Amino acid sequence: MSGPDRIPPHLADETASLRARIAELEAELTYHRAAASPPPSTLDLTREEYLRYSRQLLLPQIGLPGQTALKRSRVLIVGIGGLGSPAALYLAGAGIGTLGLIDHDVVETSNLHRQVLHRTSTIGLPKVLSAAKALRDLNPHVQITTYAEAFTPGNAEDVIAQWDVVLDCTDHPKLRYLISDACVLLGKPLVSASALKLEGQLIVLNDPPGKGPCYRCIWPRPPPPESIISCGEGGVLGPVVGAMGVMQALETIKLITRPKGKELTQPRMLFFSAAAETMWRTLKMRGRREGCVACGQQGIKNLGSEEEYALFCGVPNAFALEEEYRLSVRQARELVLLGTKPLLVDVRDRTQFGICKVPGSVNVPFERFLAVGEGLPEEIVGLLQEERRDVVVLCRLGNDSQVAAKRLLESGVHGRVWDVRGGIREWARIAPEDGIVEY
Structure with a gap:
């Protein structure tokens, strides 16, 4: 036999043994590599x-x-x-x-x-x-x-x-x-x-x-x-x-x-x-x-x-009133409880009105203002016909009350009209002794 693959007889057994050992080491290396790192598809998740x-x-x-x-x-x-x-x-x-x-x-x-x-x-x-x-x-x-x-x-x-x-x-x-x-x-x-x-x-x-x-x-x-x-x-x-x-x-x-x-x-x-x-x-x-x-x-x-x-x-605030038509809680409290005692209209819904209310207030829910379009709810009309007096409008946060007060002003009520800045929440902070709670 001639050519490059010819191995002398005295080296054949040693070469075969080396090749077997190389294959064994390569298999062992592949095993350890696989054990050391997960397959590519699972690299993103830890154990x-x-x-x-x-x-x-x-x-x-x-x-x-x-x-x-x-x-x-x-x-x-x-x-x-x-x-x-x-x-x-x-x-x-x-x-x-x-x-x-x-x-x-x-x-x-x-x-x-x-x-x-x-x-x-x-x-x-x-x-x-x-x-x-x-x-x-x-x-x-x-x-x-x-x-x-x-x-x-x-x-x-x-x-x-x-x-x-x-x-x-x-x-x-x-x-x-x-x-x-x-x-x-x-x-x-x-x-x-x-x-x-x-x-x-x-x-x-x-x-x-x-x-x-x-x-x-x-x-x-x-x-x-x-x-x-x-x-x-x-x-x-x-x-x-x-x-x-x-x-x-x-x-x-x-x-x-x-x-x-x-x-x-x-x-x-x-x-x-x-x-x-x-x-x-x-x-x-x-x-x-x-x-x-x-x-x-x-x-x-x-x-x-x-x-x-x-x-x-x-x-x-597109519906906001000018400052002359807005009262602080202290100003409203002085008028309603101690002063000229204007009509106090609370426009919160009936559930909220049941939680707490300013003494002497009447409840006309804001939804009633929305339901009648540009006019006034019958309840308000009736109250204003009974007595021609000033009106203070109160809500929970001082937003709905502005809309209702503006509606009253545009309807030409005879008395003066205000809303209360901060609403019932601010009233609870300023005068909790009136039985008002913050919610």
């Missing part, structure tokens, strides 16, 4: 995370691909109150990689019955710091980014640009239009919800970006400003707002983990009513509106100013 997320990893709709998608995602929550609290808790628990929290408010005692992310020990803290503390304690694997500031046209683009999905957990149309416009401009899906009293609703907007409808498609015009009732005025049951926040978290998880090309063909709005026999209803909504000023053919090019959004939605 502790496999255990932490095991129950949702078992779901075919999630599995390892879905869990790694959650860990790589970045979700922004605008408003860390009744909606944002449960949404943040469940998103952190599910393993969202990075959560962004933006809110300019601080924790108050009245928040705690529904804003379950906060604690008595964090009263007075900025909500984003209170929330971050609780979320890190729940899941240390989640990165938390906080913005202790108001969400405005000035910071909206810079903030939203960094995130994959946005949750609107606010409670005023001005912010809802702003958040939606920013999501359209930057191509981000938006999970929007609201809750008041015993009812809530939820819809996923701008999904997929550039194709799904935006907030303006569904609500081209805002509601009349005088008809807007916050939970601070109309009330809300904690589990109601909690249910809607949890549903926001659920829709966000579905957005992040669904396979590409599985977007809904038609948007749906979810309605919840705690008092109804059938508490949950789903309504198919129209798609993107061709003439929409935000996402239509022309499209939005930049966000408006703070003033433009306020004017579009109707600023609360």
Whole structure:
């Protein structure tokens, strides 16, 4: 035998032994490499995370691909109150990689019955710091980014640009239009919800970006400003707002983990009513509106100013009275209890009027003013006909009372008319001895 592969007989056995040893060492090296590092598809999860997320990893709709998608995602929550609290808790628990929290408010005692992310020990803290503390304690694997500031046209683009999905957990149309416009401009899906009293609703907007409808498609015009009732005025049951926040978290998880090309063909709005026999209803909504000023053919090019959004939605002080028609609590108290004793009209609803009331006041709910259009409720007309005297109007916070007082002034009452700045809440702080409580 000749050629390069020829091995002398006295070396053949030694060469075979060396080759066997090399193969043995290579196999051992491969084993140790495999033991030292997991397969590429599982690099994103630690052993502790496999255990932490095991129950949702078992779901075919999630599995390892879905869990790694959650860990790589970045979700922004605008408003860390009744909606944002449960949404943040469940998103952190599910393993969202990075959560962004933006809110300019601080924790108050009245928040705690529904804003379950906060604690008595964090009263007075900025909500984003209170929330971050609780979320890190729940899941240390989640990165938390906080913005202790108001969400405005000035910071909206810079903030939203960094995130994959946005949750609107606010409670005023001005912010809802702003958040939606920013999501359209930057191509981000938006999970929007609201809750008041015993009812809530939820819809996923701008999904997929550039194709799904935006907030303006569904609500081209805002509601009349005088008809807007916050939970601070109309009330809300904690589990109601909690249910809607949890549903926001659920829709966000579905957005992040669904396979590409599985977007809904038609948007749906979810309605919840705690008092109804059938508490949950789903309504198919129209798609993107061709003439929409935000996402239509022309499209939005930049966000408006703070003033433009306020004017579009109707600023609360558009109905404000001049200072000559406004009284401080001390001034009102002196007139009503010690002075000329004008007619004191309390326009809170009957439930709130039953909680506490200024001695001698009469209750004409604000809804009665809205129901009669531009005139006056019959109750007011009757009272004014009995005695031609001055009128002081009182509400909970000093907003509805301005509208009612202005209506009285425009109707040409014979006496003088005022409203009370700060309403019943301020009265409770200034003169609790009158039997008024802050709520």
